[in-house]
Amino acid sequence: MLLYEHPLSSYAQKVKIALREKGLDFQVETPAGQGLGTATGAFAAASPRKEVPVLMDGEARVFDSTIILEYLEDRYPSPPLLPRNPIARAEARMIEDVCDTLYEAVNWGVSEVRWYRRAEGDLAAAMMATAARQTAELQAWLTASLGERPWFSGEAFGWADVSVAPYLNRSFYNGLGTPPDSPLTRWLERARERPSVAATFAEAEAAAAGMASAAERMASGAVKREYRDHRLEWMMKSGGVQIVLDGLAKGNIRFTWPLG
Template sequence: MKLYSGPLSLFSRKVEIALREKGLPFDREMVPFTQAKGYSPKHPAVLAANPKGQVPVLIDGDLTIFDSTVIFEYLEEAYPQAPLYPASPRDRARCRLLELTADEILLPPLRSLMTRTSPPDPDPDRQRQRMAEADRGEIQLRDHYETLSRRLGSQDHFCGERFTVADIALFMTILWVQRLKGPKLDKHPNLAAWYSRVKSRPSAGQAAAEIAAADRELSPPL
């Protein structure tokens, strides 16, 4: 099994965590990345596999797939141990919605914070606009924290007793918020405790440590 990943690819790191949770050995190739050019030029194998030219791309035998959600679902069906989805159809649906929340609802305000590790816009007005958008993104993320805190309640994991793809996706999104100096979790102790529990897992801890190392190498200080 081979995974094309990226040093600062949130979605690739999601897949790495899932592979390690399932105990699946894989070869990893990191595609070239710089803060100035991003993932350009695109890796030819990634371009050939994914029309969007994005990582992650997973190759398993004669199967090549992309998109972290599609990869999650394939891994669960092809390698059901250890399960990363709840048992019942209803709970699986709720789990998928939480992953979608991380990937599509939290991502837009998170994306506004990414300007903090991007080269400044040479136009002062555009740069001020970008920073104002980051401030608005912080407000939206605080609102999302409140919703997530209520959703988590006193559970250890978002989908009950089992660690799932919902935890992986939400952890990675919140980790990205933290690395971009977004809102802290201190006003939501249950969410902060959950975040610490996930980060203490070897799979997530390795991803977090490698992201921090990539930041030191590739990103300007925040």
């Protein structure tokens, strides 16, 4: 089993946690050219969008983190990640959707400002303040969804927990975590104690150490950031309209397949 990924991708982290929770052996590979959208070979053949993660399992070629989780649940049902109750299953999927779209967009936007330095001075400060407000609102929603339960679906760590962990952990890394005594902080502490989560987060932390040169690599043309759906929406509504226009002019942003 081979997973094409990048350690800093929250989507890939989600899949790696699920694979480890299910006790599955897998290898990982970061595709060459993935950061420019120019990847070729088996990865590009399996993923027309040329986005990680992509799972290669025997004859199966599966892209998109949600579809990969669904495939794993169908192909390797034990231990299950989705609860059996239909309402609880729907709740887990809704939590995943919010994290994969709205939460991911905020975290991504913070990276654009901090790592890639697309905004500086007053604009950077204003965009970071907006991201902080949005993050707090998302975290309040997640706190209400968690309630008094140890895990999002009850007594067992599962689908929703796998989905929340990468995004909340990134917030803490960005200095936008919840207070130490909050239910969400205590939940994250429990999650980090799981070997599946600890290993995945350690890989992300090691990769983050190499992001000090991110802005320089983008300026050199080594990286083109992908502006897709919810990410583009975040920029447009959070003060980044000129950033998008500048990125188009400089050719350091890209869009997903099919291209124009």
